[in-house]
Amino acid sequence: xxxxxxxxxxxxxxxxxxxxxxxxxxxxxxxxxxxxxxxxxxxxxxxxxxxxxxxxxxxxxxxxxxxxxxxxxxxxxxxxxxxxxxxxxxxxxxxxxxxxxxxxxxxxxx
Amino acid sequence: xxxxxxxxxxxxxxxxxxxxxxxxxxxxxxxxxxxxxxxxxxxxxxxxxxxxxxxxxxxxxxxxxxxxxxxxxxxxxxxxxxxxxxxxxxxxxxxxxxxxxxxxxxxxxxxxxxxxxxxxxxxxxxxxxxxxxxxxxxxxxxxxxxxxxxxxxxxxxxxxxxxxxxxxxxxxxxxxxxxxxxxxxxxxxxxxxxxxxxxxxxxxxxxxxxxxxxxxxxxxxxxxxxxxxxxxxxxxxxxxxxxxxxxxxxxxxxxxxxxxxxxxxxxxxxxxxxxxxxxxxxxxxxxxxxxxxxxxxxxxxxxxxxxxxxxxxxxxxxxxxxxxxxxxxxxxxxxxxxxxxxxxxxxxxxxxxxxxxxxxxxxxxxxxxxxxxxxxxxxxxxxxxxxxxxxxxxxxxxxxxxxxxxxxxxxxxxxxxxxxxxxxxxxxxxxxxxxxxxxxxxxxxxxxxxxxxxxxxxxxxxxxxxxxxxxxxxxxxxxxxxxxxxxxxxxxxxxxxxxxxxxxxxxxxxxxxxxxxxxxxxxxxxxxxxxxxxxxxxxxxxxxxxxxxxxxxxxxxxxxxxxxxxxxxxxxxxxxxxxxxxxxxxxxxxxxxxxxxxxxxxxxxxxxxxxxxxxxxxxxxxxxxxxxxxxxxxxxxxxxxxxxxxxxxxxxxxxxxxxxxxxxxxxxxxxxxxxxxxxxxxxxxxxxxxxxxxxxxxxxxxxxx
Numbered sequence: 001x002x003x004x005x006x007x008x009x010x011x012x013x014x015x016x017x018x019x020x021x022x023x024x025x026x027x028x029x030x031x032x033x034x035x036x037x038x039x040x041x042x043x044x045x046x047x048x049x050x051x052x053x054x055x056x057x058x059x060x061x062x063x064x065x066x067x068x069x070x071x072x073x074x075x076x077x078x079x080x081x082x083x084x085x086x087x088x089x090x091x092x093x094x095x096x097x098x099x100x101x102x103x104x105x106x107x108x109x110x
Numbered sequence: 111x112x113x114x115x116x117x118x119x120x121x122x123x124x125x126x127x128x129x130x131x132x133x134x135x136x137x138x139x140x141x142x143x144x145x146x147x148x149x150x151x152x153x154x155x156x157x158x159x160x161x162x163x164x165x166x167x168x169x170x171x172x173x174x175x176x177x178x179x180x181x182x183x184x185x186x187x188x189x190x191x192x193x194x195x196x197x198x199x200x201x202x203x204x205x206x207x208x209x210x211x212x213x214x215x216x217x218x219x220x221x222x223x224x225x226x227x228x229x230x231x232x233x234x235x236x237x238x239x240x241x242x243x244x245x246x247x248x249x250x251x252x253x254x255x256x257x258x259x260x261x262x263x264x265x266x267x268x269x270x271x272x273x274x275x276x277x278x279x280x281x282x283x284x285x286x287x288x289x290x291x292x293x294x295x296x297x298x299x300x301x302x303x304x305x306x307x308x309x310x311x312x313x314x315x316x317x318x319x320x321x322x323x324x325x326x327x328x329x330x331x332x333x334x335x336x337x338x339x340x341x342x343x344x345x346x347x348x349x350x351x352x353x354x355x356x357x358x359x360x361x362x363x364x365x366x367x368x369x370x371x372x373x374x375x376x377x378x379x380x381x382x383x384x385x386x387x388x389x390x391x392x393x394x395x396x397x398x399x400x401x402x403x404x405x406x407x408x409x410x411x412x413x414x415x416x417x418x419x420x421x422x423x424x425x426x427x428x429x430x431x432x433x434x435x436x437x438x439x440x441x442x443x444x445x446x447x448x449x450x451x452x453x454x455x456x457x458x459x460x461x462x463x464x465x466x467x468x469x470x471x472x473x474x475x476x477x478x479x480x481x482x483x484x485x486x487x488x489x490x491x492x493x494x495x496x497x498x499x500x501x502x503x504x505x506x507x508x509x510x511x512x513x514x515x516x517x518x519x520x521x522x523x524x525x526x527x528x529x530x531x532x533x534x535x536x537x538x539x540x541x542x543x544x545x546x547x548x549x550x551x552x553x554x555x556x557x558x559x560x561x562x563x564x565x566x567x568x569x570x571x572x573x574x575x576x577x578x579x580x581x582x583x584x585x586x587x588x589x590x591x592x593x594x595x596x597x598x599x600x601x602x603x604x605x606x607x608x609x610x611x612x613x614x615x616x617x618x619x620x621x622x623x624x625x626x627x628x629x630x631x632x633x634x635x636x637x638x639x640x641x642x643x644x645x646x647x648x649x650x651x652x653x654x655x656x657x658x659x660x661x662x663x664x665x666x667x668x669x670x671x672x673x674x675x676x677x678x679x680x681x682x683x684x685x686x687x688x689x690x691x692x693x694x695x696x697x698x699x700x701x702x703x704x705x706x707x708x709x710x711x712x713x714x715x716x717x718x719x720x721x722x723x724x725x726x727x728x729x730x731x732x733x734x735x736x737x738x739x740x741x742x743x744x745x746x747x748x749x750x751x752x753x754x755x756x757x758x759x760x761x762x763x764x765x766x767x768x769x770x771x772x773x774x775x776x777x778x779x780x781x782x783x784x785x786x787x788x789x790x791x792x793x794x795x796x797x798x799x800x801x802x803x804x805x806x807x808x809x810x811x812x813x814x815x
Contacts, residue, residue, distance in 0.1 A: 022192055053360065054361060089294075089362075090365035091366075095256070
């Protein structure tokens with residue numbers, strides 16, 4: 001799992017690469033949750049995430065809850081069709097705004 | 111301050127351990143680890159067996175240290191476990207003495223009865239690896255679903271309209287046109303359809319983990335494999351069926367099912383589960399050992415004095431429901447589904463078994479039924495009994511109710527069927543059934559909603575087959591047509607099975623409409639069977655428990671070819687919802703107690719005010735006084751229902767209304783569509799306010815307003 005982040009003005013771009021599952025969930029939680037500052041807009045690029053497990057979906061939801069609690073917003077971009085489908089079927093997708101590209105994700109945030 | 115119990119105290123090989131907490135039973139995530147807790151009244155020792163997900167061999171077997179047992183409960187915490195990727199089971203050591211009821215065998219790996227997710231049959235119909243030593247594999251679940259503001263809907267029972275469905279059958283047919291056929295997710299896609307139909311409750315045939323491959327066998331004629339398709343044979347009471355989830359392969363069936371419940375609730379639809387606590391999938395002496403048999407056979411099963419299994423379920427064994435330990439398991443299970451899954455109610459398969467003592471004798475005040483009736487978590491749940499069992503106990507009208515229990519009313523089903531086919535001697539019986547069966551329930555102060563009214567359910571003919579077959583045709587079940595009931599009270603309208611004869615076809619359509627019309631004007635809780643609203647057939651098979659094919663799958667093209675039937679159902683449901691006088695909480699008194707000049711219900715025939723109660727009568731009618739709706743607390747229209755099950759047309763004189771009102775025609779099954787039924791509220795005025803012709807085998811419904 002690789003996690004990069006870059007903050008431009010009030011948008012933080014987080015770039016995940018690798019599987020999001022029970023093995024990587026804690027790392028993501030430790031690195032990403034602190035980025036959820038008050039009013040922060042977060043763009044999560046998932047283009048390089050091939051697989052998300054149940055634990056992985058929960059990290060995303062945790063992040064969503066923290067960001068919303070601090071009046072921030074989060075947009076997911078580049079979800080694979082399979083991950084998007086899993087999220088839809090399990091109800092997780094209902095919580096998130098999703099876009100196909102970083103560009104359209106930025107537009108959704110602004 | 112950091113708690114010290116997050117640190118291990120013991121070790122076994124590479125695994126760090128600590129004394130566990132006996133309660134709650136099953137598996138609980140605790141800081142830093144996983145708490146395992148399992149009980150057995152007769153085991154001498156216990157070993158926790160851990161697998162990597164789907165592995166054929168265990169990765170470790172951890173014997174419970176002696177000091178970790180409290181009472182009969184073994185518990186321990188394993189630290190740093192990759193809990194999303196493990197499966198667990200137990201080995202139990204104890205006596206092997208079947209005569210005394212003990213079947214301990216430490217070569218078997220046993221599933222936790224409290225397992226919240228069960229792997230091993232992750233994708234429906236994928237042939238299992240029979241060589242695997244651990245077939246039904248307990249997994250560790252996340253129980254942190256985000257329900258937001260959801261809660262069970264608590265729809266008053268008198269307002270309920272139940273739709274009984276099989277999860278896979280509802281959307282498996284290609285014509286369903288859904289992304290994941292046969293799954294929870296697909297039901298969610300079909301919610302708009304359910305709303306259009308107008309039902310407000312789905313009753314799901316078993317969704318607890320079961321093994322569709324149990325007793326599977328080929329059909330000798332077609333070679334097709336026959337399965338345990340319906341699922342009335344539980345493997346895991348706390349686990350949703352993985353094969354019903356599009357995400358079962360990912361182990362996310364829990365989330366998927368919860369997402370379905372949450373979305374149904376958002377759309378005003380309740381969820382009732384059909385639960386099978388009368389027996390388990392372990393069968394009799396020759397069955398598999400999955401869990402209970404190896405954990406504590408003598409506790410979990412009803413046994414004869416010689417140690418054989420009692421078979422009140424007709425399925426090999428009988429769960430020992432009134433043993434105090436088993437009773438607790440059942441209670442824990444239902445509390446779990448009510449709180450964790452927001453389930454609105456339960457229908458108990460062969461519920462009379464739940465009222466038998468450990469030796470099989472019926473109890474006057476069965477503790478299990480009492481506990482469920484008074485439980486605080488289940489307090490608002492619907493509890494519905496299938497009030498009979500395969501051991502001959504038939505308790506419709508006498509099921510121990512404790513003020514709570516409703517019943518599948520088998521007498522309602524039989525009476526309507528007989529009346530519908532034109533049997534004589536039914537008019538008096540029908541009057542009781544249409545009123546919510548006060549003859550069965552009123553003396554025990556049980557209201558009309560005690561009666562779940564149905565004409566068809568998964569057991570027996572579909573509605574379309576009820577009017578197309580005199581006899582069952584179960585040959586494809588490969589049991590020489592011996593299975594399934596012979597008491598169908600059905601009539602084929604003149605030809606057995608499909609026909610192109612227009613007269614017969616028309617009559618069948620009319621009989622289906624007659625049936626649903628009677629159902630929707632009956633006091634009590636109506637239940638319809640999936641697909642009856644579009645004339646689904648099972649080709650005369652009245653027990654399709656083993657077919658994963660078109661016999662069970664709902665063919666959605668029927669909604670087009672039988673559009674008239676669908677429309678009739680839909681309007682009848684809307685009509686019921688529009689009229690509180692059809693949905694009373696209390697029984698009629700057959701007197702006028704609000705001063706309207708009319709009794710709450712009055713009885714008529716071809717002559718107004720004079721019902722023909724004689725033995726040979728096939729005709730009768732009733733009128734509901736709108737001023738008595740909900741015991742006079744709300745105002746409704748007057749409703750008149752005339753039923754002519756004779757094969758000739760008759761003139762019905764109808765009762766006069768209060769001066770300012772006129773009779774309007776809501777339904778006339780003898781008329782051709784679209785004049786057979788009207789959208790509630792748009793009914794045309796009846797031409798002759800004194801009477802009308804009611805066609806042969808027809809029902810008319812009038813609204814006085």
